Amino acid sequence: EAGVAQSPRYKIIEKRQSVAFWCNPISGHATLYWYQQILGQGPKLLIQFQNNGVVDDSQLPKDRFSAERLKGVDSTLKIQPAKLEDSAVYLCASSLRAGTSSYNEQFFGPGTRLTVL
Amino acid sequence: AQSVAQPEDQVNVAEGNPLTVKCTYSVSGNPYLFWYVQYPNRGLQFLLKYITGDNLVKGSYGFEAEFNKSQTSFHLKKPSALVSDSALYFCAVRDDSGYSTLTFGKGTMLLVSP
Numbered sequence: 001e002a003g004v005a006q007s008p009r010y011k012i013i014e015k016r017q018s019v020a021f022w023c024n025p026i027s028g029h030a031t032l033y034w035y036q037q038i039l040g041q042g043p044k045l046l047i048q049f050q051n052n053g054v055v056d057d058s059q060l061p062k063d064r065f066s067a068e069r070l071k072g073v074d075s076t077l078k079i080q081p082a083k084l085e086d087s088a089v090y091l092c093a094s095s096l097r098a099g100t101s102s103y104n105e106q107f108f109g110p111g112t113r114l115t116v117l
Numbered sequence: 118a119q120s121v122a123q124p125e126d127q128v129n130v131a132e133g134n135p136l137t138v139k140c141t142y143s144v145s146g147n148p149y150l151f152w153y154v155q156y157p158n159r160g161l162q163f164l165l166k167y168i169t170g171d172n173l174v175k176g177s178y179g180f181e182a183e184f185n186k187s188q189t190s191f192h193l194k195k196p197s198a199l200v201s202d203s204a205l206y207f208c209a210v211r212d213d214s215g216y217s218t219l220t221f222g223k224g225t226m227l228l229v230s231p
Contacts (some may be wrong), residue, residue, distance in 0.1 A: 004160070033218075040224075041223050041224070042121070042207050042209075042221030042222050042223050042224055043161070043207070043221050044221070045218050045219065048218060057220055074162065091160060091161070093160075093161075105163055105164070105166070106219065108153075108160035108161040108162070109160050109162070110158070110159055110160045111160055
């Protein structure tokens with residue numbers, strides 16, 4: 001079974017530039033998550049999709065971050081414009097389905113390491 | 118709001134010795150608890166989970182964790198550490214409602230010396 005794919009693996013940009021990250025979840029997984037992991041901290045959820053709908057984006061800085069999952073499969077996370085404090089690893093994860101009392105394990109991709117200079 | 122505390126930034130243990138990585142949590146309702154491991158330049162890998170039932174949970178690579186409701190703890194343990202266990206370990210919690218999301222601790226670096 002193929003895992004969660006992310007690209008690029010590394011990205012270096014200047015502040016105020018734009019950047020986009022791509023995620024392809026495990027086939028058949030309805031739920032997709034984007035996390036931000038700052039060095040020395042645990043992952044923090046930015047946004048959760050159920051199919052192509054947003055379930056939770058309460059911690060997404062909407063003035064500069066946006067995400068979409070138009071066809072309920074792949075997803076793109078964009079930052080525009082980037083700030084120094086956006087330097088982090090951006091992790092994508094997927095699970096079979098959320099919204100039930102049972103738990104479906106989240107599978108994580110390798111992440112994209114973003115450096116903002 | 119739910120939260121996780123991992124009080125140790127780093128745990129050092131000699132190969133062959135038992136290891137414990139500590140985790141305490143706070144959540145409304147019943148907790149779902151998890152341990153993930155992260156190797157350098159890799160994503161998080163699932164180790165084990167507690168949802169309900171037996172307080173001692175066994176997971177991958179010989180790891181286990183004990184759920185203690187009165188102490189709100191979920192410590193990760195292994196009877197005999199390996200050098201290859203050296204990695205960053207994250208504890209995470211969510212409640213048992215439908216769309217509850219995971220909250221992670223800040224992580225504990227485990228270093229196993231030969």
